[in-house]
């Protein structure tokens with residue numbers, strides 16, 4: 094069982110996300126647990142303040158360290174208490190920021206072996222640097238672009254990690270990276286087609302239909318040729 098503990102000021106964003114699809118089924122089977130927590134709960138004042146002005150001046154607000162520190166301490170304590178096995182202690186704290194290390198499939202595998210992942214979703218113009226340096230184990234980015242916060246990155250990581258938890262995806266064969274020898278070798282993601290073999294599209298009203306066909310080799314029954322075609326047109330993920 095992996096617990097995803099998300100620290101955010103928008104916990105409601107995760108409600109529909111966790112109720113749908115394979116994640117909901119995984120939660121029902123007790124393979125994973127997604128808990129979004131409102132960071133304001135750990136604020137140190139009555140107003141639920143979680144940000145403040147930057148020292149040295151500058152535009153915008155900075156996420157404060159106290160609420161994050163208190164939240165992480167409480168969530169880690171809960172995780173330790175919730176099970177007796179040593180794996181219970183396997184907890185990682187992840188801060189989402191566009192300047193972080195680029196998230197990839199190898200990290201997803203590593204995370205899937207943890208018992209708890211605590212996600213700190215930065216918002217505003219940034220977070221107090223002590224959160225990055227002293228609290229987080231790793232700063233993660235999901236790509237070289239700037240989002241409005243870490244919530245969508247957290248969802249991306251939850252999906253990538255959850256599908257690697259045995260039992261979350263229906264049959265183990267569906268986990269493509271399991272097919273080859275050694276998961277670290279990555280797997281080939283190649284183009285796929287299904288019926289109809291010929292699809293007729295009419296691009297302009299009254300215009301002539303054009304045919305979009307499935308590559309012939311895929312219907313040839315020649316497995317060696319099909320494999321070669323897939324290798325040529327695919328891309329290896331997670332190497």
Ligand code: ADE
Pocket residue numbers: 189190191233234235236237238239240241242243246
């Ligand atoms: N926060 C804002 N942009 C981000 C990104 N690209 N990855 C992770 N966290 C972010």
